[in-house]
Amino acid sequence: MDVATQILISGLTLGAVYAVSTIGLALIFGALNMLNMAQGGLLALGGYIAMWAMQAMGWPAPLAALAAMAAGSLAGGLIFVAAARPMLGGEGFETRIFIATIGIGLMLESVILKLFGPQPQAQSLKLEGGIMLGQVNLPWQNALIFGTALLMLVLVAGMLNRSRLGRAIRATSMNRDAAQLMGVPIRRIYLTILMLSGALAALSGIMISSMSGLLPNMGADPMLKAFIICVVAGLGNVPGAALTAFAIGMLEAVIQYIFGVQYAFAILLCLVIAVLIWRPQGVFGQKEVVRL
Amino acid sequence: MSLLEISGLEVAYGVQRVIRGISLTIKEGEFAALVGPNGHGKTTVLRAISGLARARAGEIRLDGKALTRARPDRIVAAGIIHVPQGDLLFPGMSVLDNLRMGAYLPEAARDEARRLDEVFTLLPKLRDRQTQTASTLSGGERRMVGIGRGLMAGGRILMLDEPSLGLAPIVIDQIYELVQALAKSGRTILVVEENAIRIADMADRMHLLDNGAIAWSGTGQEFLSSPEIFATYLGG
Ligand SMILES: Nc1ncnc2c1ncn2[C@@H]1O[C@H](COP(=O)(O)OP(=O)(O)OP(=O)(O)O)[C@@H](O)[C@H]1O
Ligand SMILES: [Mg+2]
Numbered sequence: 001m002d003v004a005t006q007i008l009i010s011g012l013t014l015g016a017v018y019a020v021s022t023i024g025l026a027l028i029f030g031a032l033n034m035l036n037m038a039q040g041g042l043l044a045l046g047g048y049i050a051m052w053a054m055q056a057m058g059w060p061a062p063l064a065a066l067a068a069m070a071a072g073s074l075a076g077g078l079i080f081v082a083a084a085r086p087m088l089g090g091e092g093f094e095t096r097i098f099i100a101t102i103g104i105g106l107m108l109e110s111v112i113l114k115l116f117g118p119q120p121q122a123q124s125l126k127l128e129g130g131i132m133l134g135q136v137n138l139p140w141q142n143a144l145i146f147g148t149a150l151l152m153l154v155l156v157a158g159m160l161n162r163s164r165l166g167r168a169i170r171a172t173s174m175n176r177d178a179a180q181l182m183g184v185p186i187r188r189i190y191l192t193i194l195m196l197s198g199a200l201a202a203l204s205g206i207m208i209s210s211m212s213g214l215l216p217n218m219g220a221d222p223m224l225k226a227f228i229i230c231v232v233a234g235l236g237n238v239p240g241a242a243l244t245a246f247a248i249g250m251l252e253a254v255i256q257y258i259f260g261v262q263y264a265f266a267i268l269l270c271l272v273i274a275v276l277i278w279r280p281q282g283v284f285g286q287k288e289v290v291r292l
Numbered sequence: 293m294s295l296l297e298i299s300g301l302e303v304a305y306g307v308q309r310v311i312r313g314i315s316l317t318i319k320e321g322e323f324a325a326l327v328g329p330n331g332h333g334k335t336t337v338l339r340a341i342s343g344l345a346r347a348r349a350g351e352i353r354l355d356g357k358a359l360t361r362a363r364p365d366r367i368v369a370a371g372i373i374h375v376p377q378g379d380l381l382f383p384g385m386s387v388l389d390n391l392r393m394g395a396y397l398p399e400a401a402r403d404e405a406r407r408l409d410e411v412f413t414l415l416p417k418l419r420d421r422q423t424q425t426a427s428t429l430s431g432g433e434r435r436m437v438g439i440g441r442g443l444m445a446g447g448r449i450l451m452l453d454e455p456s457l458g459l460a461p462i463v464i465d466q467i468y469e470l471v472q473a474l475a476k477s478g479r480t481i482l483v484v485e486e487n488a489i490r491i492a493d494m495a496d497r498m499h500l501l502d503n504g505a506i507a508w509s510g511t512g513q514e515f516l517s518s519p520e521i522f523a524t525y526l527g528g
Contacts, residue, residue, distance in 0.1 A: 143500035170395050171382050177344055180364035182445065183397040
């Protein structure tokens with residue numbers, strides 16, 4: 001019983017962290033057919049900005065989180081303006097933007113390395129303490145992560161399904177030409193998606209670093225996992241990505257408990273490969289659905 | 293009064309020049325048809341007008357205002373509505389949401405309820421299918437949603453790319469009845485049609501596209517009474 005609770009707590013926390021960063025990637029892929037390889041850099045950016053805002057500036061935690069999200073959003077917007085927009089509509093957009101964003105991600109990491117140094121640091125934006133549920137300790141930080149993630153998912157779902165902007169995003173993902181013929185300014189939509197995704201990545205970066213600390217390349221593993229989640233869900237499928245994120249988080253927690261942390265990623269990858277052999281288009285694969 | 297004026301329009305895909313300097317005008321309230329065989333550039337002309345394809349040369353004016361190389365959303369806002377070949381519905385959205393996307397721009401959105409009612413009056417079948425997902429509709433229903441979505445946008449001129457494509461003869465008749473009713477109500481219409489004979493007794497004016505150039509323009513009656521035009525350009 002206690003073991004199950006323990007696994008549930010860490011699985012849901014992992015799932016929440018993955019979901020927040022993955023839905024951004026899924027939105028970008030759904031609308032632009034673009035794999036944003038700078039995601040890892042954005043995760044680190046978010047983590048470091050939050051820490052810096054609290055440590056160096058003395059800002060309160062909520063303000064530090066907002067600052068990190070603003071920085072992530074700005075960086076996402078810059079990725080669109082400087083790299084994606086000039087390449088849009090050209091030959092081989094998918095490959096070129098893939099390479100370009102790898103470069104941008106590396107640049108982000110180098111800048112962070114230069115400014116903050118290579119040594120691991122602790123995330124200051126973190127709740128201490130916890131509450132005992134029976135024999136199991138529920139750390140406040142895990143509860144905060146889960147609650148924040150849930151709030152974000154609800155907000156993004158509401159935006160996608162209920163707002164004019166959300167309808168435009170879904171229309172653009174389903175059919176770019178048709179969206180333009182309805183008067184949707186798709187470049188502005190793309191910019192908005194990249195900014196939103198950048199903010200979500202920054203938030204996810206705070207969550208990740210609150211659990212495993214800050215390092216300039218801290219985003220590499222989570223980014224890989226986020227892409228795996230996207231592929232398992234079916235590329236571009238936003239609600240599928242959120243659900244898959246929680247499933248993978250739970251699975252990882254179970255594997256960690258049974259086999260130990262060092263095997264978790266490898267076993268996870270084997271399972272993912274098995275899933276993709278069974279359903280190459282992804283579990284929710286049906287390219288054109290973007291509904292949360 | 294000419295509403296839409298196209299002069300010297302050229303469009304190329306890579307090095308291949310697909311539209312080679314065409315000029316045509318469409319008057320306010322006119323029912324115009326652009327006809328021509330498969331692959332001669334009809335769709336490309338419409339895509340250039342609505343900004344989806346880039347004009348390499350030439351000018352496009354609506355009401356005297358230049359729209360050449362403007363962004364598609366600006367062109368829609370100016371009043372050029374394009375119902376594309378093959379419908380291009382939003383497959384994961386309901387019929388209602390597809391129609392509402394037609395009224396995406398603020399001016400149309402303010403008038404959404406009234407327009408929706410108008411569309412449902414013209415196409416009663418859609419009223420019953422509002423909640424159905426677009427990807428599950430039949431070909432004829434899809435076409436109706438495509439046209440209905442265009443009507444939601446309002447606009448000054450409605451361009452329909454092959455509204456009969458892939459439909460059974462009886463459904464084609466229904467669609468063209470609708471198009472004719474729209475024309476009678478005073479709308480300016482430009483229809484692209486592969487079957488010139490079908491459109492000739494409806495259209496006020498026909499433009500024959502041959503290999504990316506306008507080979508002949510005239511009234512539908514003139515077209516029907518000149519069999520040699522048909523033989524020369526449409527392969528007899
Ligand atoms: N995106 C594109 N890239 C390259 N070539 C294109 C593109 N779109 C169209 N073409 C070419 O341009 C020519 C004209 O095509 P277009 O679709 O305008 O013809 P159409 O008259 O509408 O034909 P149909 O009656 O079959 O719809 C064709 O040779 C086509 O292959
Ligand atoms: Mg065509």
